[in-house]
Amino acid sequence: xxxxxxxxxxxxxxxxxxxxxxxxxxxxxxxxxxxxxxxxxxxxxxxxxxxxxxxxxxxxxxxxxxxxxxxxxxxxxxxxxxxxxxxxxxxxxxxxxxxxxxxxxxxxxxxxxxxxxxxxxxxxxxxxxxxxxxxxxxxxxxxxxxxxxxxxxxxxxxxxxxxxxxxxxxxxxxxxxxxxxxxxxxxxxxxxxxxxxxxxxxxxxxxxxxxxxxxxxxxxxxxxxxxxxxxxxxxxxxxxxxxxxxxxxxxxxxxxxxxxxxxxxxxxxxxxxxxxxxxxxxxxx
Amino acid sequence: xxxxxxxxxxxxxxxxxxxxxxxxxxxxxxxxxxxxxxxxxxxxxxxxxxxxxxxxxxxxxxxxxxxxxxxxxxxxxxxxxxxxxxxxxxxxxxxxxxxxxxxxxxxxxxxxxxxxxxxxxxxxxxxxxxxxxxxxxxxxxxxxxxxxxxxxxxxxxxxxxxxxxxxxxxxxxxxxxxxxxxxxxxxxxxxxxxxxxxxxxxxxxxxxxxxxxxxxxxxxxxxxxxxxxxxxxxxxxxxxxxxxxxxxxxxxxxxxxxxxxxxxxxxxxxxxxxxxxxxxxxxxx
Numbered sequence: 001x002x003x004x005x006x007x008x009x010x011x012x013x014x015x016x017x018x019x020x021x022x023x024x025x026x027x028x029x030x031x032x033x034x035x036x037x038x039x040x041x042x043x044x045x046x047x048x049x050x051x052x053x054x055x056x057x058x059x060x061x062x063x064x065x066x067x068x069x070x071x072x073x074x075x076x077x078x079x080x081x082x083x084x085x086x087x088x089x090x091x092x093x094x095x096x097x098x099x100x101x102x103x104x105x106x107x108x109x110x111x112x113x114x115x116x117x118x119x120x121x122x123x124x125x126x127x128x129x130x131x132x133x134x135x136x137x138x139x140x141x142x143x144x145x146x147x148x149x150x151x152x153x154x155x156x157x158x159x160x161x162x163x164x165x166x167x168x169x170x171x172x173x174x175x176x177x178x179x180x181x182x183x184x185x186x187x188x189x190x191x192x193x194x195x196x197x198x199x200x201x202x203x204x205x206x207x208x209x210x211x212x213x214x215x216x217x218x219x220x221x222x223x224x225x226x227x228x229x230x231x232x233x234x235x236x237x238x239x240x241x242x243x244x245x246x247x248x249x250x251x252x253x254x255x256x257x258x259x260x261x262x263x264x265x266x267x268x269x270x271x272x273x274x275x276x277x278x279x280x281x282x283x284x285x
Numbered sequence: 286x287x288x289x290x291x292x293x294x295x296x297x298x299x300x301x302x303x304x305x306x307x308x309x310x311x312x313x314x315x316x317x318x319x320x321x322x323x324x325x326x327x328x329x330x331x332x333x334x335x336x337x338x339x340x341x342x343x344x345x346x347x348x349x350x351x352x353x354x355x356x357x358x359x360x361x362x363x364x365x366x367x368x369x370x371x372x373x374x375x376x377x378x379x380x381x382x383x384x385x386x387x388x389x390x391x392x393x394x395x396x397x398x399x400x401x402x403x404x405x406x407x408x409x410x411x412x413x414x415x416x417x418x419x420x421x422x423x424x425x426x427x428x429x430x431x432x433x434x435x436x437x438x439x440x441x442x443x444x445x446x447x448x449x450x451x452x453x454x455x456x457x458x459x460x461x462x463x464x465x466x467x468x469x470x471x472x473x474x475x476x477x478x479x480x481x482x483x484x485x486x487x488x489x490x491x492x493x494x495x496x497x498x499x500x501x502x503x504x505x506x507x508x509x510x511x512x513x514x515x516x517x518x519x520x521x522x523x524x525x526x527x528x529x530x531x532x533x534x535x536x537x538x539x540x541x542x543x544x545x546x547x548x549x550x551x552x553x554x555x556x557x558x559x560x561x562x563x564x565x566x567x568x569x570x
Contacts (some may be wrong), residue, residue, distance in 0.1 A: 009542075010541040010543065011550065063348070069351070223295070225295065254295075256295040258295065262296035262353070265297070265354070266354075
């Protein structure tokens with residue numbers, strides 16, 4: 001599968017690159033970014049998939065999270081996809097930051113016209129790991145997933161439904177129960193239709209109730225000055241669902257921190273070391 | 286002098302903020318960003334002024350350089366001004382990324398109409414330190430300056446002409462001899478007029494030849510894959526001018542690194558520790 005290099009930049013002894021390829025899953029061009037740590041010159045390294053939130057793209061995590069320094073130290077590859085297909089030309093796919101382009105919600109849409117292109121679950125869980133394994137020194141059998149907000153929802157639900165693929169998981173300010181909050185109601189009713197039975201496979205709390213488990217204990221950080229905390233995020237729902245399921249969870253609440261990337265940058269080192277402990281072993285993290 | 290808080294964000298135990306105020310020097314509203322390290326809650330801390338390059342603004346360094354982690358560790362305040370006055374309404378002030386808004390070149394223009402508003406030298410060296418000292422726990426008697434590209438030119442020239450103000454200095458890929466390269470020719474001929482005698486007070490190499498010296502040894506990093514290296518930057522001119530002047534200089538060349546912020550992020554920790562050694566003492570850096 002051919003990928004096109006858009007740009008590459010030396011960074012902490014490794015390479016930060018931007019790429020584009022023709023995606024089967026989303027039936028169009030998709031962009032993604034990759035940070036290759038210096039260790040990747042000596043052989044395949046574990047991969048951390050990094051999922052961004054509403055309005056973001058494949059550049060956001062690479063530019064704002066400040067994760068490359070620690071990834072270079074640990075020997076982790078960072079792969080960040082775009083948050084949706086782009087340039088779909090579909091009526092209603094642009095102009096609303098909560099739905100459509102930039103707001104793919106890491107699901108496979110079932111409703112026309114969205115089902116033709118908005119298939120980010122298949123893209124992130126299946127196609128992208130294969131593309132990365134083919135093009136880079138990536139050991140995708142040692143892969144973790146992290147996400148922010150809508151991307152936190154993506155990380156949690158993909159880790160629950162593909163635990164063999166994503167062996168470690170963490171999230172910043174994730175949407176933990178989209179079937180219960182306005183962001184999820186709006187997106188799911190359009191992508192998945194009004195029958196809410198189909199929604200639960202994309203809701204981390206519902207998946208836990210249905211018996212799904214993470215391959216390893218998740219790490220979740222949440223700022224208490226996050227303006228979306230009560231209306232859209234509600235981390236107490238994840239705490240309750242994990243407790244009821246006997247699923248270990250580390251959920252940390254941080255006074256004063258908001259929903260933005262200064263919050264993420266402040267705690268990203270802890271997340272990368274969490275993934276490295278699982279993917280590389282505790283002595284290497 | 287009243288400043289308006291645009292936003293504030295918890296970051297590495299400190300606060301990253303964006304502010305606006307009515308500037309006397311530039312006769313209009315100016316924005317700047319400040320990172321206050323946690324140590325600033327206990328008293329005034331040293332300040333590092335951070336000057337961005339062409340097309341950038343007060344957000345660029347704050348978002349892309351990844352400097353807050355080390356600043357929080359060392360107890361340094363980071364202050365980043367915009368790169369020029371904005372919304373000037375002057376003919377020719379917008380539409381050219383190398384001149385006008387976003388391209389103030391850290392000088393006081395002498396030519397109409399620019400001399401009315403484009404007075405970034407006075408703004409950065411005199412007005413902004415006072416504004417910061419009045420509003421924050423900033424010890425501006427312990428101040429350093431760092432810059433990138435056009436901002437590196439600003440850092441070097443301001444440190445040479447105001448060594449009592451800027452006791453430490455460093456630069457990433459600076460323009461070291463603007464009187465000798467196209468970026469400088471274009472900007473200086475408009476801001477300062479065609480008489481080149483007036484240009485030399487804004488040229489680091491010319492200032493060194495004229496007897497100016499830094500308060501302490503500068504640290505300069507330059508990537509060798511920088512597309513502007515030969516045409517606009519020419520760090521060998523700074524090396525030669527320092528050598529002829531007996532001015533100590535640390536100039537590091539980095540194979541593979543380009544002109545962007547992934548280069549800056551890779552080496553920003555060394556710069557902050559360089560400033561801290563001078564401003565706080567070697568045992569605190």
